[in-house]
Amino acid sequence: MINFWIPLPIELRLVLLSLTGVLLGVISNYAIYNLAWDRRPIGPWCRAHPDAPARSISDRIPILGWLGMRRENHLHGKGFWIRPMGIEVAMSIGIPAYYWYVTQTASLLPIGFRAPKDIVAAESWMTTVFAAHLVLITIMVAATFIDFDERTIPDLLTIPGTILALIFSWCSIFIFLPWDAPNWPEPITFASPSPIAMDWLGPKGWWTAILIWTGWCFALANRRVILRHGLAKAVAYFVASLVRRYNWQLLVAIWLAGSIAIRVAYSFGGIPWISLLSSLVGLGVGGGVVWAIRIVGSVAMNREALGFGDVTLMAMVGAFIGWQGAVMAFFVSPIAAIAIVLVYFILTRNAEIPFGPYLCAGTMLTILWWDDFVSGWFVGNFAILGQFMLWLFLALLGMMGVMLYCYRVVSDRFRGE
Incomplete structure (x- = not known):
């Protein structure tokens, strides 16, 4: 998989990772509201509140769909949609930025091993580290906001x-x-x-x-x-x-x-x-x-x-x-x-x-x-x-x-x- 990934143009990799970040943001939001002890019908991917208007296809468009979800303010509180939309935006930007930080600048390596030839030699290893951290980061995002909400x-x-x-x-x-x-x-x-x-x-x-x-x-x-x-x-x-x-x-x-x-x-x-x-x-x-x-x-x-x-x-x-x-x-x-x-x-x-x-x-x-x-x-x-x-x-x-x-x-x- 890494041998297929690394030869791709860096611009394409960053775009794909931005889309991956959006998807992981959606997963994090789903977990925040559905894995909590007190489950709440917030978001387009869970069962709607009985008093909520019918969901549409556009509601399920990441980031932008939350603008349409504003119509449920009377059920979940004013501005409830801002945080989940912000999570998806942050992860769409943060995931490719973190990939660049880890694999293209080798900033996790000791400072004496960040020459261009060392970065190339370590890229496969750093890509493996990044892939494992994707899972860790996604779980920590969900855990953080559930802990904020429910202790x-x-x-x-x-x-x-x-x-x-x-x-x-x-x-x-x-x-x-x-x-x-x-x-x-x-x-x-x-x-x-x-x-x-x-x-x-x-x-x-x-x-x-x-x-x-x-x-x-x-x-x-x-x-x-x-x-x-x-x-x-x-x-x-x-x-x-x-x-x-x-x-x-x-x-x-x-x-x-x-x-x-x-x-x-x-x-x-x-x-x-x-x-x-x-x-x-x-x-x-x-x-x-x-x-x-x-x-x-x-x-x-x-x-x-x-x-x-x-x-x-x-x-x-x-x-x-x-x-x-x-x-x-x-x-x-x-x-x-x-x-x-x-x-x-x-x-x-x-x-x-x-x-x-x-x-x-x-x-x-x-x-x-x-x-x-x-x-x-x-x-x-x-x-x-x-x-x-x-x-x-x-x-x-x-x-x-x-x-x-x-x-x-x-x-x-x-x-x-």
Whole structure:
């Protein structure tokens, strides 16, 4: 497919990608209004509101069709059509612009490898990265606006996205972004910047992969534990709640299928196994960091600190861009939050917004400035600090818990609770 795509004139590729961006904008809008918990009959591709005028063919023309949809203002609110039309316009412009940024300027490569000959040599790899990011970007757009609307991110977005990321990684290690290797940029795998140890090709890697996969499937189940009647009753209640949940058979099927696929990949070994393991480690670290913060924050504040959709979102991000990028994206997200809060407050006069949009924006900032953020700052510091970074994270996590607990105590005392 890439061998067919790259020889096309760049002007034709950009036009096709602009049309693709429009289509992905339509898909994003459909997901925003139909995968949300509170589905709304907004848009020409869903069932119309009972009181809405009959839909016409012109309504289904992307971008322009929203001008005709203005006639439903009395049902959905004045100006409801502006945001979905803006999403389609933005993606029709942004997707070809991002393609140019990734493949024609090679801005994701280390700065020393952006000469014309290097760009030509890396174009196939960067096209693969771009294709994987199309999926990631589309899901993040839908997740961002559903989170704005409902303060939740549906599993129907993040579960398929995570599985697609694992499939992409199994097919090609070149979905991963580069880091500055001594001679030529290489994909940043789970072991970078250190050389890949041979024992990861053996049982150590296999058990790591299975544990991460099992943990992810478990995270999607009903995890509520009730201890007030003793441990034996808690286990019985826990198992009963798992089986009683409507989708437990689907989760078991996903776990079995994934475990078999991991075993097959492990038996083949080599680069496909390293690539799949890299994606799984990204899944585990990306989701695990947010899950740990969610647990500590919830215990300290005595209420939910982060939605579990944020956990599954970052697990998906880690599966696409690796654990290094996922960690960096999480810590970059507060920078993105400043701009998002300002824009959101200007538009809505509401400064309280969910964390999912921050994480998505932080992910895009991390990708766009990959060479500076990850290949430069993160990988450089990891090479120096090594495993000490884990202890540093745990220490910061503990400090965060203490500070949040103190904040809760002081707040409750001021409120007289």
